[in-house]
Amino acid sequence: MRHLKLQVPVHSRIESDADEVALSYHGDGIQERAIQGLEELIAAPPEPVLNRVLYYLDTFNRDVALNDIARDGAGMEYQVNLWDAFTYRWLLRFSTLFPGALRPIPHRLNCFIVPNGPLLWFLFGRIQTLVKNRRNEQRTNAAFGHAAAAANGDGGQWNYTAWRSPFAPWLHQQEAVRDMEVRREKGRRNHYLHAPMGAGKTLIVSLYILHLAQRGLLPRHIVWTLPGEAIESVSGELNAFGFQVDWMLPQKDSSKKVIPEGVTKQANVQGLRPHVITLIEHDDLRKLPDLLRSLADELFIVVDEVHKTLAATQRTTITLEIARLARGGCVAMTGTPTVDNKIYKLVPWLSLMVRFPVNLRNFWAACNSMVSQQVDTGIRVHMQEVEAQWTSREEEQRYRSLVPDKLGGTNSHASQKDIDQAKKLCYNACTQHMVQLTLDLLHDKLHYGKVEQWKGGVFLEAKDEQHQNELIAALVRESRKRDDVRVLTEGDIFKITGGASLHLTDKTVALGEVKDYPIVITTTRKSAGYTLSRLKAFVSLVYPSNLATRLQLAGRLNRLSQAAKELDYYKVHIGLLTSILHYHDQAASIDKALKDMGVRIPT
Structure with a gap:
């Protein structure tokens, strides 16, 4: 796929307002000066709209569907974002520039089809680059440079030379890390780690983070989201490996929380300390969506006990969104992928791991993408x-x-x-x-x-x-x-x-x-x-x-x-x-x- 060459027709430029013609304009290629038009599209909207664009267009599905709205105004399955109306208008304008990549479906106002998948994938990469450049420029203009970084305690580098496993990894842990490394070399930045309880998944992910740091692939921020009851045990393992660990506590009553030894309390919801692992409880993610979206270009996220993010809730919606946006990659891990016999709940997470649309017909093929190590303890x-x-x-x-x-x-x-x-x-x-x-x-x-x-x-x-x-x-x-x-x-x-x-x-x-x-x-x-x-x-x-x-x-x-x-x-x-x-x-x-x-x- 990396060496695929595409030839698409170039259509005459339409001078009419895009909103008026998007539903009736069709083509197999792109408009004249479409790339210039894309640059203008990226420069115009507020940041939250671009985050939603990245969220929806990062797909290998045959269609792009915005989250449905129920009669009461809430999301029918996943949470509806207030910016989705503006995002829909942005996608309409994008579809007139690139009708061969995206086309609105008549009578389904929240849904687009993807006529040419490789064309959309190419354009998505261009959108990512343009959005990142815009963010970097905004940070520079806002004096977000070295002085601000130093004020936040940013030394500029991960001190990975001090990281090491407190004991020799087991064979299954070594194999799991190797599987993730191979997937990363093939361009797969997201992983679903499935291993039994007590099999040392935290150490597996720690070793993988070390691998990324050694190769210069680790972004400035790592968020590790997990259930509150696991904070003490996970933070202890991360400290033992040599990581600096923060615990983000956005609640007003956070003073009641017992902070584990070796963990720094972080209550500043305006930013994360770089080059540390920030722990965030699952339920607290929904209190920090804008912060995490703004850091997506420099973010690696670990979703611990991912089976707790299967139900159609705000928690699931925001976790999936941040995992999809995180340019540094995502590791979702659990010892129990299913919570009942409704296997379709796994589809959104499996879709992050593979390069084909996932449905119930090819569900088990997608499951093969899991980094799955089943340990025989001999017990x-x-x-x-x-x-x-x-x-x-x-x-x-x-x-x-x-x-x-x-x-x-x-x-x-x-x-x-x-x-x-x-x-x-x-x-x-x-x-x-x-x-x-x-x-x-x-x-x-x-x-x-x-x-x-x-x-x-x-x-x-x-x-x-x-x-x-x-x-x-x-x-x-x-x-x-x-x-x-x-x-x-x-x-x-x-x-x-x-x-x-x-x-x-x-x-x-x-x-x-x-x-x-x-x-x-x-x-x-x-x-x-x-x-x-x-x-x-x-x-x-x-x-x-x-x-x-x-x-x-x-x-x-x-x-x-x-x-x-x-x-x-x-x-x-x-x-x-x-x-x-x-x-x-x-x-x-x-x-x-x-x-x-x-x-x-x-x-």
Whole structure:
């Protein structure tokens, strides 16, 4: 494609106003003096319009469609930008200059077709250059030169000679970096990194950043966007590699945030410090769109836990836009690409990685562009579905009176209130079974209280914080009733919350850095940002949740730092929770298909 030569006809120049003729003017080539007209188009509009132009024209699709507007004025799928009306007018004028590259579709006022893809791709490169030149000129005129850079702490270079991995990379990490390097050499600046939880994706990206810096390909700014609960663990890994790390906090109440050691708080929403990695929480990206758009020419972005940006939300819209605009490239990474069986949600992200239009017919071909490394840790995971028992005959009869026949009941007119009550009965029965199962594991299998035989504890998943507290109280209470179990106190149970995380490994316990907790309890919402490889069993109930959350929770134990050769995972269910479990199995089959496409590397 780089050596493709195009010959297109040159049409006579149209002197009429472009808006009047765009819908009726057609041609296979370009107008006379079209390049001069393009330069005038770039010089005229406000900066936000040019950002939207770059966002929409960076495509290999057969059409260019502006985001749809619903009846209430909001975006139907992705967020509608206030500048899209001006962008549409700009595209109309562009289509009269280059009708062979872009043509409006009659009766679809927000959509254009691309008659000649290579011509549009060539012109997009020219637009990028013209926009960059305009920005550089504006910065020079605004005294945005060396004095301003020095005032912002810009030393002018990345100090990459101080960067190094704190330990020898595993084979799968080396292979992933090599795959990304090869793609970059072929002109592919965007990558989708798919590797299991605990496989060291942060180190993979750090090594790739080092590769770019060594070859002079790393721009001045790196933004690393991630969930808030992962800030502490990711910043620690980046510091260990040698990076300087800022945390951008645009909220007014940012003083309540606990800043991790080695991280600099950044509250200046007017700019980013160059030559540092700036961490931005996913939800904070939408507060900084104009800043990030203005830095797009000098920006490399990492989207950590990208599966959290699949829903049609403001978060997804702005993240996709910045990833598309970032001239330095993008790495989107996750251990769980899918959150359910709706695979089409991945299409916008896969479209950034390949040079062909992605749809459901060629979806799996696009998936082959992923940098996918599936690590065989050698750990055998025993997955067991455990059906709980009703605590009494009356409780079982009460459940059956609330649900319809397909859920094992007798209520032919079950209401939502009935279903909610039935669900509560199921959770109560499962919670009691979960408590007894945990105590059995601690005593019989893990030998809690016997120093020589103690292997590590149990990880529990609660529905929410209220359920978390109920589990703690029940575990302490029931342990006192049993003669075969060492009595538990609340201090023996670590509770994962918004402000409390944990790095519980055999190493941190041996060094005395962390207490050897026999039980750790999290909630469904707190599925990432901590390591629990010291624990050897996982017990959870069936909750309405997405596949990504379930896999993230399972990955807290099954990691490279796990010393055990076998792990036990238990899923407790009863009644209508059994039906939810079957739906979970359907979504899991999609994830398995994606994993099967990855390269399996033994550790």
